[in-house]
Amino acid sequence: MREYKLVVLGSGGVGKSALTVQFVQGIFVEKYDPTIEDSYRKNVCEFISLQCELIRLLIVCLQEQFTAMRDLYMKNGQGFALVYSITAQSTFNDLQDLREQILRVKDTEDVPMILVGNKCDLEDERVVGKEQGQNFARQWSNCAFLESSAKSKINVNEIFYDLVRQINRKTPVEKKRAKKKSNCILL
């Protein structure tokens, strides 16, 4: 079974845990409990050339302000969801720094990543426009971008599956059919 290590990052209160719990358990958490860090596992089926292969997602939610372990998570994570809330400008502005930090820790430009504008059900309270998100993502060498709602179940699964697809593209699954070794025997 292949394991994917996904890390969800973002400012406090943007809905990192809500998105993850919605994805893993299919419920919306109403409570306003801050997480410092938490991890979840989910086994899912992924279709690779018509064959269903079981994969395991290990998802870590990390509050951006608790910095001590952050580099560690960045180093070990394979795919990153950078989450902001469309209702709070400050949660959006800082993601640039966060992305740069990830690229620095990973020491490469090519990191599976998705920018996520959460709480898109709260259209009335929107302060970050969808185009702003799109533009941001475009500047990030065409990073994937989605607006989501953990509450209304919009684009929740898509976030995590997109990351898995990106990881697969970057490090393709090893092909099963190994070449037959030619038996060359030297006498």
Added chain:
Amino acid sequence: MQTVRTVDVVDCSFLFCFSKHSKAAVQIKEDMKWMAQLPMNKPSPATVTGGKKIFGVSLLELRDLGLVKDGVPVVVRSMVEYLEKHSLRLEGLFRVNGSIRTVDNLRQRFDGGEEVDLHQDADAFAVASLLKQFLRDLPEALIHPSIHNPLIQLYQANDVVSDLRKLLLQLPDIHYSLLHYLCHFLSQVEQEQAHNRMTATNLATVFGPNVFQ
């Protein structure tokens, strides 16, 4: 500063919810051992005391520099007064981070000895983040490590109040007076939880790590 001592220490007790509430969150999970293979990178070191800096300077040194008034660093007082005035009802106060750039800019200006007008140059989330940073940057945690274990034991036993008071009095005067000041302020924040959604447990979770380093 002496008057501080008469205060009801129960005010502080909610800070210790932290140890119970996020025990699970703070320790590295079993299934996350794969993450713990690398040495931990400490966040950037606190500012050095050279010159008249404010962040990263011990409370005693701040007092010697004349930057403490009535047991509370002037900078803390100005931040708390700002938040009291504008932000007690703000949703996610101390949970939502302020912009990194704003916070950093404010810190540098305070360190450089500039007069900072928070009303003009900052927003509430930035000030809240700055306050937490001030506490994190203290060379010695506000609540000294030597009383961490007794505190946790006390919290697990039920009869908290009188012993808690005794224990907290072991803290240096200046730590005690700042802790008292903050707890008083945080209980004000907590009273507005219907608006700001920051219950005692929530506050303990986001505030605790800054005073228990």
